[in-house]
Structure formats: C-alpha cells, structure tokens
Amino acid sequence: MVKATTTQQDWVDAAYSAFLADGLAAVRVEPLARVLGATKGSFYWHFADRAALVGAVVERWEAQETDAVIALAEAGGTPAQRLEALFGAVARMRRTPATALLYTQAAAEGVGDAVRRVSQRRVDYLAGLLVELGHGPDEARRRSLVALATVLGLQQLEHVGLDALDDPGLVPTALAMVLAEPLSRP
Amino acid sequence: MVKATTTQQDWVDAAYSAFLADGLAAVRVEPLARVLGATKGSFYWHFADRAALVGAVVERWEAQETDAVIALAEAGGTPAQRLEALFGAVARMRRTPATALLYTQAAAEGVGDAVRRVSQRRVDYLAGLLVELGHGPDEARRRSLVALATVLGLQQLEHVGLDALDDPGLVPTALAMVLAEPLSRP
DNA sequence: ACCTGAACACCGTTCAAGT
DNA sequence: ACCTGAACACCGTTCAAGT
Numbered sequence: 494m495v496k497a498t499t500t501q502q503d504w505v506d507a508a509y510s511a512f513l514a515d516g517l518a519a520v521r522v523e524p525l526a527r528v529l530g531a532t533k534g535s536f537y538w539h540f541a542d543r544a545a546l547v548g549a550v551v552e553r554w555e556a557q558e559t560d561a562v563i564a565l566a567e568a569g570g571t572p573a574q575r576l577e578a579l580f581g582a583v584a585r586m587r588r589t590p591a592t593a594l595l596y597t598q599a600a601a602e603g604v605g606d607a608v609r610r611v612s613q614r615r616v617d618y619l620a621g622l623l624v625e626l627g628h629g630p631d632e633a634r635r636r637s638l639v640a641l642a643t644v645l646g647l648q649q650l651e652h653v654g655l656d657a658l659d660d661p662g663l664v665p666t667a668l669a670m671v672l673a674e675p676l677s678r679p
Numbered sequence: 680m681v682k683a684t685t686t687q688q689d690w691v692d693a694a695y696s697a698f699l700a701d702g703l704a705a706v707r708v709e710p711l712a713r714v715l716g717a718t719k720g721s722f723y724w725h726f727a728d729r730a731a732l733v734g735a736v737v738e739r740w741e742a743q744e745t746d747a748v749i750a751l752a753e754a755g756g757t758p759a760q761r762l763e764a765l766f767g768a769v770a771r772m773r774r775t776p777a778t779a780l781l782y783t784q785a786a787a788e789g790v791g792d793a794v795r796r797v798s799q800r801r802v803d804y805l806a807g808l809l810v811e812l813g814h815g816p817d818e819a820r821r822r823s824l825v826a827l828a829t830v831l832g833l834q835q836l837e838h839v840g841l842d843a844l845d846d847p848g849l850v851p852t853a854l855a856m857v858l859a860e861p862l863s864r865p
Numbered sequence: 866a867c868c869t870g871a872a873c874a875c876c877g878t879t880c881a882a883g884t
Numbered sequence: 885a886c887c888t889g890a891a892c893a894c895c896g897t898t899c900a901a902g903t
Binding site for chain 4: 875876
C-alpha cells in the first residue's frame, strides 16, 4: 500500500535530514518537494511559510538536545565522573556540521531563542558540576560559558579545515583549563 | 565632476561594507547594483561571478587581519604585557557580526582556505607568547587553539543572545584558563 | 481536506546590442 | 572598453482550480 498523501511529518522528517547534513540553509521548499515527490503548493497547505518549517526543525533539535542533557544528568556517578563523561561525549561528537552552522544561522533564520535556551541549559548543567567540585557560583558560570564557547569554536575551526579535534591531547588540555584554580593576575 | 563609470573597486568597497554589516550572505549582486546605481550586467563585466566578489572581500579581510597581528607583534613589551594587550583587544572587539558569521559561511562560500590561514596565524602568534612564558610547544599550541576557539564561540553565543561578553569577569577568567599550569588528571 | 499548476517576485547568470 | 536591457534558471509565495 503506497502512501496516499504527504503529511506534515513527512516534510519535517525530510527537512530535519537536510538540516543534519547541511545546516538550516539546506531546508528549502522546492528541493524538498522534489525529494518527496510533491509540489510546492502541497507544502503551503501544511505550513504557513518556510520559516514555519525551519521552526519545526529547530524544535525537534531542541527536544533532542534536552533529552541528551537529561540522559547525561541521570547517568549519575561523582561530579568528577560526570564531567569526564561530558568531555568524552564532546570529544566523540566531532564533525556534525549542523550544530557548527546553527549558531550563526540562528539569528538570520529567526530561531535564536531556541538556540539560546539550549545554550543556557548546557551552561547551567556544567556550572552545577563545577559548583559540586568546589568552585564558587560566579566562577563556575564563567568557566562553563568559556567551556561551551570553546566547544563551539573548535567545531568552527574544524569546519574551516583546522583539524583541531583530531589532536588527542586537546580535550585533556581543555579539561584542565576548565578545572584549574583561578590565577591571581600579575 | 561626477564619476563616469563604476569601477571594480567600487564593487569591492560596497561589498566589503555589506560584509562588515551582515556577513558574506549580504554580498549580493543585485542589491549592490541598486546601491551603486548600476546594472547587474555591469557587474559581470568586472567579475566572473559572485564568488569572485566574495573572494575579493575575503582577501581584503585577510590582509587587514594580517596587518592587525603584525601591529600587535610590533607593539613590543614583555610577553606578559603583549598577552594582556591581546586579551584587551579581544575584550574590546565585541559585536562584529561579520567575523562571527564568517567561520560557518566560509566553507559554503568557498573561502575556507583564507579563513584557515588567518586562524593559523592567530594561533601561531599566541603560541609564541605562551612559549616565551615557559610553556612547552605542544601545550602552548593546544592552549592557543583552545583560546581562539573560545573567542569564536563567545562571539557565537553573543550573536544568539547570550550576553557572554558583557560579563567583566569573563576575560580574566579566560586569561587564567589560558595561562594556568596543566593539571595532572584524576 | 488536500493537492496541482500557473503565476509572480527575487536574485544569479548570460548575452546580444548599444555607446 | 564598458554598460544596458532582456532573457533564463532557481526558489519562495500565492491562488484559482481541481479531486
């Protein structure tokens, strides 16, 4: 039995695949219509415009990010173990163009809010760990912000051809930088 | 005396302004033609295609970046003073959307090489300072890579609405993280 | 209710024709 | 040598018309 109609889900599924492969810019109505064997007119029955589809894609991304953070938090262990697990996950993450592209595309595509919420959640989780490890709340927040920025920046460098994530000594270095005691400045 | 013709320089100037304001995506032939009071046909006399204009824009950006690094290096002082100056410059840099957008757009726009060269030069400069400050070359390179990534990532977070660079304690924190002695891991 | 097909706008690209 | 203006392709968007 062949599917009779193209559902809203079909559009989001196809758009999400395109997003994972090539970022939000790849979420385009006409090419997706070709992939789905539908017309653009069909798309505009299910969605108000392209922005609505982009919104649905980012909503799905946000939900999966939230699940991932919760899974990390529930994995348990000591704060130090959870920090190790977090850095391990980051080290394994590597080349996912979608995420590397997302932050700069977010504002232009009108989904900056969702990306900001996800970022905040990540910073909060890491800051919680650092507080458990004995840092003060302000210092913990700053270090977490810097750590997230580092991960995002390394993905960008990777994306531009600097094989930053290949260096096996880099993640330990970053870990040390996040954990280290603050220096008194000269 | 009114200028008779639209020169190649005029196109690059207009394109560079658009780039500084809104990133490479804003380098578009037809809107620039409107701004310059010329036709698209005129553009295609001076340039092979839009990619050539984007290339010229990034070339100018690369040249100015190089000048900036050289100026920093020639400023002199002790390595610690130069490091302070570098972080001060970064702290003052703040909201330049163009740079924040550039890294993710670079690959798609075919100018990844120029961006990679600029990144490499920045890392090399900082790593040199860290070596002068007593770090080993590998550790210095890793810390420099992480530091550049941090700056790029903070720009992205800023761009998405997390007021990361507003926190006055953040740059000292980042400085401490770059300078700190490596930890032995647990 | 859901879709097609044609239309229009926007921008990249080409090119014959003008000066 | 340099430019105009019209044409085409691509994709977002609208809509009358079909089932």
